[in-house]
Amino acid sequence: MTPPVVWIGGPPGAGKSSVARLLARRHGLRVYASDTRTWEHRDRALRAGVPAALDFERLSVERRWSAPPEVLVARSLHHERGPMVVEDVRSLPPEPLTVVEGTIITPGVVGPDATAVWLLPDAAERRRRLRDRDLSRPVLRFYELLAERIEDEVHGRGAPVVHTGRGAPLRRVVSEVEERFAAALAAGPVVRDRAGRVSLLRLANLDVVRQHLAYLARPWTTGDATTMVARFDCECGRRDCEALVGLAVADFPTGPAHLDPVLAAGHAPRRS
Numbered sequence: 001m002t003p004p005v006v007w008i009g010g011p012p013g014a015g016k017s018s019v020a021r022l023l024a025r026r027h028g029l030r031v032y033a034s035d036t037r038t039w040e041h042r043d044r045a046l047r048a049g050v051p052a053a054l055d056f057e058r059l060s061v062e063r064r065w066s067a068p069p070e071v072l073v074a075r076s077l078h079h080e081r082g083p084m085v086v087e088d089v090r091s092l093p094p095e096p097l098t099v100v101e102g103t104i105i106t107p108g109v110v111g112p113d114a115t116a117v118w119l120l121p122d123a124a125e126r127r128r129r130l131r132d133r134d135l136s137r138p139v140l141r142f143y144e145l146l147a148e149r150i151e152d153e154v155h156g157r158g159a160p161v162v163h164t165g166r167g168a169p170l171r172r173v174v175s176e177v178e179e180r181f182a183a184a185l186a187a188g189p190v191v192r193d194r195a196g197r198v199s200l201l202r203l204a205n206l207d208v209v210r211q212h213l214a215y216l217a218r219p220w221t222t223g224d225a226t227t228m229v230a231r232f233d234c235e236c237g238r239r240d241c242e243a244l245v246g247l248a249v250a251d252f253p254t255g256p257a258h259l260d261p262v263l264a265a266g267h268a269p270r271r272s
Contacts, residue, residue: 005099213225
């Protein structure tokens with residue numbers, strides 16, 4: 001039996017991660033960010049002998065991205081990873097309600113009866129957001145093709161959409177997604193106490209740590225956990241907190257959050 005879940009999809013740069021984490025903070029939800037499972041999913045594909053996964057690993061970083069966009073889509077495992085996410089979600093605890101977000105969340109993956117929404121920026125805004133990421137030209141070309149594919153599927157299936165174009169404040173987008181998910185949020189189950197919310201934040205942050213460590217473990221990567229800085233959710237536990245904390249991956253505490261919380265400047269830890 002699949003635990004209760006709501007889904008947020010959309011192209012790269014649509015704001016999925018930001019919306020999901022704020023929705024989770026407000027309502028006491030578990031977050032499943034598909035990006036944090038990238039390397040775990042790639043290892044599954046390697047064990048299964050998926051040709052595009054094998055191709056990705058054996059090529060140099062430069063050659064990996066010097067290919068036609070169709071090949072880049074295949075190497076991204078965009079189609080293979082969707083079912084892996086569904087499998088992951090089925091193994092989650094039955095509570096609280098989980099918000100699942102990611103580019104690989106498509107209407108075909110979740111099915112017509114899912115409680116889901118897709119965030120779609122207009123083309124100009126999407127290009128602006130991707131340019132702000134300082135991507136190489138091949139990666140940018142790949143993201144543009146992927147965005148077009150996702151939007152075509154969303155519109156083709158008549159899936160529910162929230163537009164996130166220029167001038168759309170993040171809080172307004174979150175509120176609109178809340179309206180779409182109102183029945184699911186009311187049914188829950190959700191975490192209502194502050195200590196529980198802090199624990200969920202720690203779980204989400206540890207997912208980010210594992211994501212970066214799994215990347216650094218690839219034989220072709222450079223750098224290390226002492227110099228790689230990631231952004232983590234402030235673990236103060238307040239519903240209205242939107243702060244992120246930059247911290248070297250190696251410096252992230254791995255114990256219970258109530259013993260050593262990661263806090264933004266001026267944010268007090270929860271009271272026992």
